[in-house]
Amino acid sequence: MNDEELTLTLGTDKLVVTIDRPAGEERGTVLIVPPFGMSAERLFSTAYLMTLNGLRVYRFDPRNHPGRSTGSIEAFRLSELAIDTAAVLDLCPGAVVLGISLSSRAVMRALAGRDDWRAVVLITPVVDLQYTLREVMGVDLVRIVRSGEEFPDRNLVLGYEVDKVFVNDSIEHDLVEPADTVADLLRCRRPIVFIAGTDDPWVNMEDVRKVASQAARGGRSVEVIAIQAATHQLYRNPVLATAYFNCAVRQCLRATGADPDKIVEPSFAQIIAAAEAQRMDLADRANLEMYDG
Amino acid sequence: MTDLHEISLQESVIEDIDPLDTILGTDEIYQLGNKDADAIDALRLRFTRQAVDHHRQHNPAYDRYCESLGFGSHRLSSAADLATIPLLSTGLFKRGDQAIRTGSGQDEVILTTSSGTLGTVSVVPRDDVTLKRFFASVAIGKREVLGVETFDRQVFDLTPATRDAPNVWVSYVMAGVGVLYTTRSYVRRDVLAMKEIVADLAAVPENEGVNIVGPPPLLLDLAKYLEARGPLRLSPKSLIIAIGGWKRRENEIIDRTVFDERLAAAFGFPDTAPIRDSYNMVELNTVLFECAFKAKHSPPWITVLARDPRTLAAMPSGQPGLLSFLDPTPLSYPGFILSDDFGTVVQRKQCPCGITGDVVVFERRVNRIESRGCALKLQTIGA
Structure with missing residues (x-):
């Protein structure tokens, strides 16, 4: 894990990418695009699961987001996440791309019109940004902006103060409506897999089915996997996270031509042990550097 | 429902989420008591009853213990009945008694231990789901409390x-x-x-x-x-x-x-x-x-009761006693625990932090004479 680190330069900004390699035979590559508010470091357990299954992982800190890339989350923009995703995909052409929650929407935009990716797997995928924002925040910011009503410069989104430019940017870049999502999907020429929870209050399962159906009618290869009784809070309950991510790994294995039934599913105790070993290793290295210094 | 006819769309359903895990993945679960105070009772009753059945079915010693007391989950028809669930004292865990192990014994568990500063160490077997649910309680409490x-x-x-x-x-x-x-x-x-x-x-x-x-x-x-x-x-x-x-x-x-x-x-x-x-x-x-008002909030899925140290009868809200916990989240051991801690439970408290629910006040640790009695009884049954 954490085998290599690259820093991309986008204009004057830097974008930090981490690469994790599997210990054994490499079956393929997965690019993980973090959900809103989560750094690449926090994706350790997802990356660990992927590498155990023979997949090389690229994970990154988007700009204007928690992590080590340029900017802070106040200035987060979905259109910029799409640009960052595209830039990292340039490093790993042929990868299966994994989007999670809000980042799914940026992933669909990033992949539209490109052919250098193998498949896309979208977990708890935001397909109707207006709906999701309304459910998360309790107010319909998109409607307020469109009506010209005043609204605060900063808004609390999942504990983060986010500039209102986030909403304006999403409207300007056609990232708000389900119809925009369908338009992007129709330009995604590789297999698309949606993994959604039937009890997700932030992503309406029926909306996922609708956009998937429209993309399928347009000739796209689309699969919808419904996880019964699962909510959106996969990072709050590891049982839910396991259900979503094991399903995602099976899809990644399938996309790379491997047998999805041969998935390696680590226990949470194994994940804890791996994370703790990594943490201790980093601490020891830091101590050694201090000593050497 | 969307019409899936005549389109090249595949759809499949995975059904492996336990309803308790849906609850542990529900946003604002601590706010349940604000919306409907009785909803917490209903939730506890449902999942605690389910847990009792699970442990009786997969833990012969606990089953015998319940049998000897004439207890069955069919008796759990209201929240007040939860006080009748047979408890395990912490002393049993300190002896590493197999009676606390639910499951075939071949399921993979990790043995988590107390620090043992009082001379004895509790050993608690946690399987994968049990461990994951524990960390769900951490993540939920971190956000909501x-x-x-x-x-x-x-x-x-x-x-x-x-x-x-x-x-x-x-x-x-x-x-x-x-x-x-x-x-x-x-x-x-x-x-x-x-x-x-x-x-x-x-x-x-x-x-x-x-x-x-x-x-x-x-x-x-x-x-x-x-x-x-x-x-x-x-x-x-x-x-x-x-x-x-x-x-x-x-x-x-x-x-x-x-x-x-x-x-x-x-x-x-x-x-x-x-x-x-x-x-x-x-x-x-x-x-x-x-919370910020120094109140320890009991999550909606567990039941905390103060008990009379001699009779183990549940004390009324706000009355001190030996604290017991009915936790439906563990699968690999019965989470029905009589602790060594003395305290009070204030039920359905409207806390200024915005949570309405049970608040637990821990007062002191007690000697283990009472709980030892309970432990010995279970050991006899489990032998």
């Missing part, structure tokens, strides 16, 4: 690393927290790296909140160090969270108010609201966190 919503808040960990204290519960908990949150450890070979943590805390951006988590004596040591060298100026969004007890340093225990005031001053907080306590023991699979 501690009020930390963001994913990326840094955690400064003052507990021993697992390589120095393998399987000791408090260390294991923090190792698991390291999976969920960005966590740095500052205790190596039982020594707190004081200069290092202070330097790292001083480098945290002014408006960024952090969580400092550790046992009370080490938090106090850190405060004393800062008192001697000048306080830090942490963001008021930060939290200092006490976990575990005073262990071998019980002679150094200071009054809680004084403790909070010293820590608040040392870390540069305007008041003591960021200083929080938590409650857990290795036998309990759920953590109780304190």
Whole structure:
């Protein structure tokens, strides 16, 4: 894990990418695009699961987001996440791309019109940004902006103060409506897999089915996997996270031509042990550097 | 439903989420009591009854224990009936009794242990789902009681690393927290790296909140160090969270108010609201966190009851007694625990923090004569 680190330069900004390699035979590559508010470091357990299954992982800190890339989350923009995703995909052409929650929407935009990716797997995928924002925040910011009503410069989104430019940017870049999502999907020429929870209050399962159906009618290869009784809070309950991510790994294995039934599913105790070993290793290295210094 | 005819769309359904895990993945679950006070009772009754059935079915010793007391889950028709569920004393876990093990014995478990400072060590077998549910309780409490919503808040960990204290519960908990949150450890070979943590805390951006988590004596040591060298100026969004007890340093225990005031001053907080306590023991699979008003909130899925130490009858709301826990989250051992702690449970309290629910006040640890009786009884049945 954490085998290599690259820093991309986008204009004057830097974008930090981490690469994790599997210990054994490499079956393929997965690019993980973090959900809103989560750094690449926090994706350790997802990356660990992927590498155990023979997949090389690229994970990154988007700009204007928690992590080590340029900017802070106040200035987060979905259109910029799409640009960052595209830039990292340039490093790993042929990868299966994994989007999670809000980042799914940026992933669909990033992949539209490109052919250098193998498949896309979208977990708890935001397909109707207006709906999701309304459910998360309790107010319909998109409607307020469109009506010209005043609204605060900063808004609390999942504990983060986010500039209102986030909403304006999403409207300007056609990232708000389900119809925009369908338009992007129709330009995604590789297999698309949606993994959604039937009890997700932030992503309406029926909306996922609708956009998937429209993309399928347009000739796209689309699969919808419904996880019964699962909510959106996969990072709050590891049982839910396991259900979503094991399903995602099976899809990644399938996309790379491997047998999805041969998935390696680590226990949470194994994940804890791996994370703790990594943490201790980093601490020891830091101590050694201090000593050497 | 969308019409799936005539399109090249595949759809499949995965059905492996237990309803309890849906609850543990539900947003604002602590707010359940605000919307409908009876909903908490219904939730507890449903999942505790389900847990009783699971453990009776997969734990012959516990089944015999229930049988000997004439208890069956069919008797659980109201929340008041939950007090009749046969309990396991913590003493049973200290003896490593097989009676506490639910399951075939071939299921993979990790054996988590107490620190054993009182001479005996509790050993609790946790399977994968049990462990995951424990950390769900951490993540839920962190957001809904501690009020930390963001994913990326840094955690400064003052507990021993697992390589120095393998399987000791408090260390294991923090190792698991390291999976969920960005966590740095500052205790190596039982020594707190004081200069290092202070330097790292001083480098945290002014408006960024952090969580400092550790046992009370080490938090106090850190405060004393800062008192001697000048306080830090942490963001008021930060939290200092006490976990575990005073262990071998019980002679150094200071009054809680004084403790909070010293820590608040040392870390540069305007008041003591960021200083929080938590409650857990290795036998309990759920953590109780304190809100800004110093109330330890019982999560909606567990039932905490104070009991008469002699009869084990449930005490009315606000009356002190021996604390017991009915926790439906563990699958690999019955989570129906009679603790060694004395305290009160104030039921359906409307807390100024916005949560309406049971609040638990821990008063002191008691001797184990009462719980020993219960343990011996179960041992006889399990033999």
